[in-house]
Amino acid sequence: MKHRSYMTPKQRQARSKLAKLVHEHSFVRGTLITMSRVCGNPNCRCARGEKHVSLYLSRSESGKPTLLFIPKKYERMVQGWIENYRSIKELLEVVSLELWDGIKQRRFD
Ligand SMILES: [Zn+2]
Numbered sequence: 001m002k003h004r005s006y007m008t009p010k011q012r013q014a015r016s017k018l019a020k021l022v023h024e025h026s027f028v029r030g031t032l033i034t035m036s037r038v039c040g041n042p043n044c045r046c047a048r049g050e051k052h053v054s055l056y057l058s059r060s061e062s063g064k065p066t067l068l069f070i071p072k073k074y075e076r077m078v079q080g081w082i083e084n085y086r087s088i089k090e091l092l093e094v095v096s097l098e099l100w101d102g103i104k105q106r107r108f109d
Pocket residue numbers: 038039040041044045046047052
């Protein structure tokens with residue numbers, strides 16, 4: 001690849017972690033939230049105060065929240081994907097800042 005002859009060790013490390021995450025793992029932007037609700041059945045336990053607790057993946061798109069129901073058994077998997085997304089974002093920022101410094105120092109080769 002062109003224009004990559006100079007890389008700080010920090011940048012090299014961040015890029016390598018980034019590549020690994022993107023190639024080998026899944027990632028999703030969002031947060032897990034729990035919501036409790038009543039189902040409407042007057043004979044259900046929720047009518048007596050024991051509400052149904054459900055898990056949702058929440059994501060905000062231009063201020064509008066989108067919710068996606070997540071079955072309990074997928075909670076940990078989705079949580080992992082969320083963490084991967086955050087790591088990718090952080091690593092992108094590390095690389096970007098390193099390049100920002102490079103531009104500031106007129107280091108284009
Ligand atoms: Zn119910």
